[in-house]
Amino acid sequence: MRSLREYEKIVGTAVLNQLEQLAGNLTGLKVVHVNSTKSGGGVAEILAWMIPFMQELGIETAWEVIKGDGTFFNVTKTFHNGLQGQPVNLLPSQIKAYEQTSAENAERLRPILEAADMVFVHDPQPAFLLRLCPNRQGTWIWRCHIDASHPSRSVWKYLRPLLEGYDASIFSMAEFSKSLPHPQFLIAPSIDPLSEKNIELKQREKNEIRNRFSLDPKRPILTQISRYDRFKDPLGVIEGYRLIRKFTPVQLVLAGGGADDDPEGAEVLRQVEEAAAGDPDIHVLSLPADAHLTINALQRLSDIIIQKSTREGFGLTVTEGLWKGKPVIGGDVGGIRLQVINYHTGFLVNSPEGMSQRVRYLLNHQNMMQIMGIKGREFVRExxxxxxxxxxxxxxxxxxxRGFTDRLIAAA
Amino acid sequence: MTRNRENNRSRRSKVEVTPFQIMDCALIVRITDQLPALNLREFRERVADCPFDSIYHHFCETVIRPSFDDPEFHNDFARWARRALHDHVLAERLEIINPYEFADLEELRKVVLDILDDRLSEIHFIPWALHNRQFFFHSATTVIFDTSLTIDSPEHLCTAISQMTTGSLYYHFWEARRRTPEHTDDFTEWLRGWDGEGARMIKALSKIDFYYMSLRELQRTLVELSDKICGNGARP
Structure with missing residues (x-):
């Protein structure tokens, strides 16, 4: 387990002192985070470091994960898709299954949730727990990690009354927020620079991955790392790659794994494999959830990182790519816009054609790729x-x- | 940040100067109750009655929140006019506003409204943003805390500034203008108690065009200046 002090070389002493001083104002607080999976996906990755670091800073913090069967996670995937704007029809039987499983989880979690001073509920999967904890003492905050700006009507009609009960909510961007009768805050997510996914690698380690996946060291590599999810548009990436291949012999790596709470991944992966069939330069990799070092090496071996999502919460894979000094070509959506700045850290695109045009431009302007790489890394550091x-x-x-005003004087 | 009396080249004035207390701050950004604006007319209406905190945030706090230090636009209003409305003229007029020129935020609001009204009277159609490029009005809460660190004399400014967080820099250089009587930075206020290098440093600080700098650029500039004017060769 890492200590916060290990980050001193990257962020400086003063930044760590700042955290300790802020945490000094939170002594005695009991905090619980609740989400739906221990591994796979950005939320679990964030909580995996956040919980121990909050504990290290002296805040009593627990991480609880709700449990459910395939039916439950099919319903929550419907919520997820619906919140991100996919037209879905929420059936009464699905609502019943969702509430039933939430009730089972509440039986187990109620004592710790009701006793907590602050409860952070991540995404819609555990959102119903609020209704099942009538004797709650603390402040409940709904943390939305996804782009909920244009949700499906049926999903929002069901979820909105649930979410209205929370005391506050957090979104990654204002554009993702909804009209809710409580304060809404903005907090963008982040990456851990010392995690296996982001730590510096030796050349030997990168070569091992290059050989393992038979990547040609002489030709440019384009990589999209993400779950096999329609919103990540892996098929659009293949289309863009085919347009580039008319001019430049690039290689494409599509790598991702599943998450416990994503039952659709297998079907999307099948479609991607079908689209890539017969082309030895498209490497479709289905990686286990803990293949962090492999992902790290693939990103570092790449010339350009692609994240051509059509909907995106924040896009931590973009942050990871920038941290590794790579220009990123990303979909002009969601949190990617916060990170990919045209001509500075990469390019925003809206189509496979746009992706192919920007890749060709960058491959012909290596100097710009280097400058973008330096800027991107510093941008992430700050x-x-x-x-x-x-x-x-x-x-x-x-x-x-303490209660919100425009200025709060905290204790030293 | 301890004081080296032997190397102290700045002379104190008649009044005993208390050490400079290094403060730090952190921001949490909040979405206001104001509806987002989708076109220039809506934007004008919202600016007219949005809270002062929101105007302050979009002009003065852009530098401290986690975002790309846009080299072109330093306030959110100008950026939105350019990037979402594609109105280059309006963007340039809004960008040139220096929010620190005004006695209070109501005056700043009036100037912004004047520019918006002028533009609305000049154009023959209302520019619209795409639905996913609406302007959201934000405000922020600043949590301020004492780092327990002090600077005893101008000679130690250079080292102290080089070790500050961006939060400290923001608090002492930007946010200070909101609370100091002469709307200046905290270093200037403190250096008034010092003769010699202190006075020269005040003059140099007044010439910094900080509004066009990121906090890291400002830090580099302050380190260079303080080393040149007050330094004792101890530059980090």
């Missing part, structure tokens, strides 16, 4: 490392505890 993320959570918690 804004999207876990220390900033932690600082904002602590600031929010100080505000929730």
């Amino acid at each position: 804004n999207f490392l876990l220390t900033r993320h932690l600082r904002e959570y602590l600031t929010l918690m100080v505000g929730l505890r």
Whole structure:
């Protein structure tokens, strides 16, 4: 287990002192985070470092995961898709299954949730727990990690009354927020620079991955790392790659794994494999949830990182790519817009054609790729490392505890 | 940040100067109750009655929140006019506003409204943003805390500034203008108590065009200046 002090070389002493000073205002607080999976996906990755670091800072923090069967996660995937704008029809039987499983989870979690001073509920999967904890003492905050700006009507009609009961909510971007009768805060997520996914690698380790997947060291590599999810548009990436191949012999890596709470991944992966069939330069990789070092090496071996999503919460794979000094070509949606700045850290695109045009431009302007890489890394260092993320959570918690005004004087 | 009396080249004035207390701050950004604006007319209406905190945030706090330091636009209003409405003229007029020129935020609001009204009277159609490019009005809560660190004399400014967080820099250089009597930075206020290098440093600080700098650029500039003017060769 890492200590926060290990980040000193990356962010500086003062930044860590700042966290300790803020946390000093939260002594004695009992905090619980609830989500739907221990591994797979950005939320689990964030909680995996956030919980121990909050504990290290002296805040009593617990992480609880709701349990459910395939039916339950099919319903929550419907919520997820619906919130991100896919037309879905929520059936009464699905609602019943969702509420039933939530009730089973509440039986197990009620004592700790009702006793907590602050409960952070991540995404819609565990959202119903609020209704099942009538004797709750603390402040309940709904943390939305996805782009809920244009939700499906049936899903929002069901979820909205549930979410209205929360005391506050957090979104990654204002554009994702909804009209809700409580304060809404903005906190962008972050990456852990010392995690297996982001730590510096030796050349030997990168070569091992290159050989394992038979990647040609002489030709450019384009990589999209993401779950096999329609919103990540892996088929659009293949289409863009085919347009590039008319001019440049690039290689494409599509790599991702499943998450426990995503039952659709297998079907999307099958479609991607079908689209890539017969082309030895498209590498479709289905990786286990813990293949962090492999993903790290693939990103570092790449010339350009692609994240051509059509909907995106924040896009931590973009942050990871920028941190590794790579230009990123990303879909002009969601949190990718916060990170990919045209001509500075990469390019935003809206179609396979746009992707192919920008890749060809960059491959012909290697100098610009290098400058973008340097800018991207510094941009992430200042804004999207876990220390900033932690600082904002602590600031929010100080505000929730003390009451919000434009200026709050905290204890030293 | 301890004081080296032997190397202290700045002379104190008659009044005993208390050490500079290094403060730090952190922001949490909040979405206001104001409806988002989808076109220029709506934007004008919202600016007219949005809270002062929101105007302050979109002009002065852009530098501290986690976002790309846009080299072109330094306030959110100008950026939105350019990137979402594609109105280059309006963007340039809004960008040139220096929010620190005004005595209070109501005056700043009036200037912004004047520019918006002028533009609305000049154009023959209302520019619209795409639905996913609406302008959301934000405000922020600043949590301020004492780092327990002090600067005893101008000689130690250079080292102290080089070790500050962006939160400290923001608090002492930007946010200070909101609370100091002469709307200046905290270093200037403190250096008034010092003769010699202190006075020269005040003059140099007044010439910094900080509004067009990121906090890291400002830090580099302050380190260079303080080393040049007050330094004792101890530059980090």
